[in-house]
Amino acid sequence: MSVTLYDEAVINKLRSWVGDSRLKVMSSSDVSQFLATSADEAND
Amino acid sequence: MTTERGQLSSYGLTLEANPEKSIWLNGIPIGLEYQIDIYTRYMEEANEYLRNMIFNIINFNRVTIELPYYDQKLIHNSSMHIHPEVQDNSSVSERLIYGQFTRMTITVEITDAYLFDLRLNNNASIDFNIYSNDETIKGNISYSNLEQQNII
Numbered sequence: 001m002s003v004t005l006y007d008e009a010v011i012n013k014l015r016s017w018v019g020d021s022r023l024k025v026m027s028s029s030d031v032s033q034f035l036a037t038s039a040d041e042a043n044d
Numbered sequence: 045m046t047t048e049r050g051q052l053s054s055y056g057l058t059l060e061a062n063p064e065k066s067i068w069l070n071g072i073p074i075g076l077e078y079q080i081d082i083y084t085r086y087m088e089e090a091n092e093y094l095r096n097m098i099f100n101i102i103n104f105n106r107v108t109i110e111l112p113y114y115d116q117k118l119i120h121n122s123s124m125h126i127h128p129e130v131q132d133n134s135s136v137s138e139r140l141i142y143g144q145f146t147r148m149t150i151t152v153e154i155t156d157a158y159l160f161d162l163r164l165n166n167n168a169s170i171d172f173n174i175y176s177n178d179e180t181i182k183g184n185i186s187y188s189n190l191e192q193q194n195i196i
Contacts, residue, residue: 005109006076008150010124013107014080017100025170038126 056163059116066165067116071158078124081133082148090146094130097150101126107154113162120158127151 007027014025026033056068061104082097084090111118131149174181 001107002111002158003074003076005111006107006122006154006157008108009107010078010154013104014097017097 056161059118061188063167063169065167067114068163068165069118069163070161070163074157074159075155076157078152078154080150080152082101082150083145085145087146090148094148094150098130101150101152106158111160111162113160116162116166118162122154122156124152124154127153 011027013023018025050072052071052073056070058066059065059069082093084093084130103187105123105125105170107122107124109115109120109122111120127150129151133149134145149152171184172182174183
């Protein structure tokens with residue numbers, strides 16, 4: 001379904017703006033990992 | 045979403061038509077809305093990220109998609125527009141402890157998006173000659189033409 005194409009296009013656009021900074025862009029499919037990712041990267 | 049039948053949704057746009065193949069692009073106009081949440085530890089960071097994000101969305105609002113169907117590599121450009129409201133949703137849950145992070149929410153909308161459907165038809169044709177005493181009749185039957193007229 002072509003809606004997915006727009007989802008990916010918007011996410012990729014946001015990621016291109018963020019670049020290699022410490023800001024992470026997460027799509028709706030990644031958002032369940034939000035707190036887990038933060039904890040892992042902080043070596044908690 | 046436009047729920048009524050239209051020219052583009054039913055008949056489509058003929059991208060290519062030759063004796064070998066015909067390609068149609070059908071589309072239904074839709075609107076898409078995305079919520080963007082910016083999570084930071086402190087309010088100052090959130091304001092800076094939000095400021096940059098708003099400038100980027102307004103100045104570089106083109107959203108480009110490439111249709112993957114039948115390896116045609118068709119490109120369609122849309123534009124996204126930001127809603128004027130910015131919400132501070134830091135007090136909303138989805139956190140471990142109070143004050144864990146600042147959360148700013150903005151909404152963007154793509155108003156000229158489409159649901160696309162690309163159709164490819166491999167054409168076939170039959171050339172024939174009919175001989176009679178007086179004249180020779182030459183003709184051609186195209187499979188795709190007959191199909192479009194609902195003859196077969």
